[in-house]
Amino acid sequence: MTDLAPAPARTRPSRRPSALLRGGRPGVVLAAGVLAVAVVACLLAPLLWPLDQSAVDLVRTRLAPSPEHLAGTDDLGRDVALRSLYGLRVSLLVGAVAALVATVIGGLVGAVAGTVGGRVDRALMRVVDTIAALPHLLLGIFIVAMLRPSLGAVIASIALTHWLSTARIVRSELLSLRSRPFIDAAISGGASRARVLTRHLLPHVLPRLALATTLMVPHAVWHETALSFLGLGLPPHLASIGNMINDGQRSLLTGAWWASIVPGLALVTVTLALAALTGRWRDRLDPRVRAELQL
């Protein structure tokens, strides 16, 4: 505060996701690299290693990690590294779809609350506060238990417990936009309600919505993993990381720790990279809010 040198002119940070890497610290580049490798490996896995990942080999069960099986084999003789890759595919896909569904629910509720206002707004926000006060894992377990474990039930369980933050973000964004002069200008210029919504409000809300969705993906993945671990998640033929950790418990107790620990490690690495990148994206979009993750 004491030096009298003029503050360096600060350029406005770009809002495009591609600008994240420019001038980034090494941690960010590392996170992007990890994520890129993981996504490419997941996408190409069926082409590169077209081995039937559910193939059972009862002769080679619980083999320790070796050059042939990088992460060993599980109690049914399946390669843990390859299954982790396939499990990651399922986990990330389910997490992304569930985050999208949650964003749609939250976006609609937030849009109604933010544009209609008044009593409707208060009632909707009271509902949001109510659900936010509940332990969301218990609520998720309850939803899956009643709908019976299946792909649809897991997505419903994630979406119904994770839409709250999106609704709050969209509502508060709309409320602050409504009082801005350019909206008044548009209305006094004769713009219809629909035109104000689609041409003036939506372009401002969309980047936030995209960010909220991406930020939600790791949380959705963790929720799915917890449900699958408890045996309340995806059916066995859709083996996700959670199912693998659950299956691996049997091997773990006989000393073959890799069957549970390796799939979890894969998940932790990818979600950590994802959370770090989205955190940086949020820093760019809204420098006032500090990221959950800083690298």
Place this chain on the structure above:
Amino acid sequence: MTTKAPTPVRRRRLAGAGVVIRRRLLVAVPVLAATSMGMFALGAASPIDPAQQYAGAAAFTTTEENLAQLRANWGVDDPLPVQYARWVGNLLRGDLGWSTSRHEPVTSVLAARAGWTLLLVGAALALVLVASVLLGTLAAYRRGGWFDRALRATAYAVQSMPVFWIGLAAIALFALTLGWLPAGGLTDLTATGTAPADVARHLVLPVTVLAISQAPWFVLFVRDAVAESLRDDHVLAARARGLPGRTVLFGHALRTALLPFLTLVGTHLPELVGGAVLVETVFSLPGLGAVTVQAALGADFPLLAATTLATTVVVLTANLATDLGYAAADPRVRLDD
């Protein structure tokens, strides 16, 4: 700051408590009603036929007449509002229903198991609070130093680790490889009762794992809050008066930073409960969380609804308690406005 607050002022701090409690109850009742209604609607939408569930394997040989008689006895074909009113009426009279997965009344399941869950959550919370205050303050004191950076990196990494995965890793390392601690259960298999020493030894791993999984939020919060308050005027003033570093850090900076901490504890309670469910499952502890999972696997509506509603009541009460505690601790917060 230097003069002692006279007693009347202190008393006025909680003057609005009654009003706040009454206002919170006015909110809590609709919240619980809405929650129970939502849960009941989900239960009704469930594809499970309670009569067949009750009969179990015998359902294959039971005649349709007998099943119909069961349904008529329970009134499960009555209109939903009637069923809901009956269920809530029973709940209010203290009859929580019959657990179909445990084959005993829900109240006796809760009575036998709630204590272990409270012990697990309470011990983990105590450990988290002590550890995060110590580690967070140390990190803030040497902001940007190697300890600060290492602690923050660890905290961010732990945030993305599922608690049950940490639990399994701990079992593999400390129970199976090193053999220091038991891998699960509440007592040794040969034990006839619950001797405190035996239970304590079995709870070391679960409590530590639950505490570690929740610690990042608390550690980072304390670190940021103390770092912030180290720049406050009153801390500068304390330094300028030449007070020793430790006094300034713990007596001045930490004290002001700790107030918002109460709110964090309140908002993080649901997370802690969710973590307890998973930890109890990993370590085969006979708590409410493990029984909730079994109930969910068996679609046991009465037990699931009871545990979910009971947890909601506990969380709402704890939130009220933290708000009152905040008002009691911070003279700037007034309850009566």
